[in-house]
Amino acid sequence: MDAKALDDIGRVPHGGATDPGVIDFSANTNPETPSGVTAVYDSALSASGRYPADDYVAFRAAAADYVDCAPPEVIPTAGAMAGMRLLFAVALDDGDSAVIPEPSFGEYAREVRLQGGRPMPVAHDEVLDVDPAEHALVVVCTPNNPTGELVDRDRLLRLAARCRDAGTTLFVDEAFLDFTSQPSLAGEPGVVVARSLTKMFGLPGLRAGFLVATGRIRDRLDRGRLPWGLSTPAAAVGTHCLRRTEFVERTRDRVAAERERVRERLATEWEVYSSDAPFLLFDAGRDGPDAILEVARERGIVLRDARSFPRLDNHLRTAIRRPRENDRLLDALGV
Structure with a gap:
């Protein structure tokens, strides 16, 4: 930072x-919220007198099933915000530029600046047309907040391909994608996806979410994440919710x-x-x-x-x- x-x-x-x-x-x-959350939370709270297992096997498996990726590609975080900060810290060096959509989630620009990067605002409906070779990071929010529209998946995949060719990280914020039938980009090479349990499952105070990444960026995120970054109750309730299809x-x-x-x-x-x-x-x-x-x-x-x-x-x-x-x-x- x-x-x-x-x-x-x-x-x-x-x-x-x-x-x-x-x-x-x-x-x-x-x-x-899904039924059964209170009982799961109470049971997990009683186990909180010891550290959680830092591999989060059950949570990772549930999250992987939810977005259709491999469990090792899931990086547990205390909400999508914590995941975003982790990624930006890993992906940005001092002075690096990052494309951020406007209007969109206000934390993107702030987190880029906190990591020493330079936010480069682009109209939210023009982000998919940027040249990623000029930037270290490109941010896409789908559906976009606050405008609400879903990004075209084929165009997003083409942007992902251009980012891979340029060696640029593509960050896709899918906090509201649960409310659509569009598949996640989780597992797409060179793409880091963020998911939250806040929106769909009505649990903003629980602070549970995850990133999905592959390859070298996945390894760096897993090494860089905080130990025990997801509390025992958050992991247990998150696992329960992610199974409630x-x-x-x-x-x-x-x-x-x-x-x-x-x-x-x-x-x-x-x-x-x-x-x-x-x-x-x-x-x-x-x-x-x-x-x-x-x-x-x-x-x-x-x-x-x-x-x-x-x-x-x-x-x-x-x-x-x-x-x-x-x-x-x-x-x-x-x-």
């Missing part, structure tokens, strides 16, 4: 409300149906972006974000102010929750 960078790099704003009296549409996490399918169907219903209602008043993710981005129009945020808050609804994302100046983002909660959102917004 570049110690000098810490003097002028602040925190990145995120969604998430702590007030239990509101419905939080600002964070894109599943409001439901019916829960994933049921959630995916619910989100798809509700997303379209909410989109149609919001579109009667505002311009709404097409989305493959469990959220919708919309332009606040003449009302402006502040007026809409205030009205929503008065009615117990918290939306995400998307003006904190680069290139967005009049936008809000809303998560897709359960039908009755989405009804509350639509009623609060008067659509």
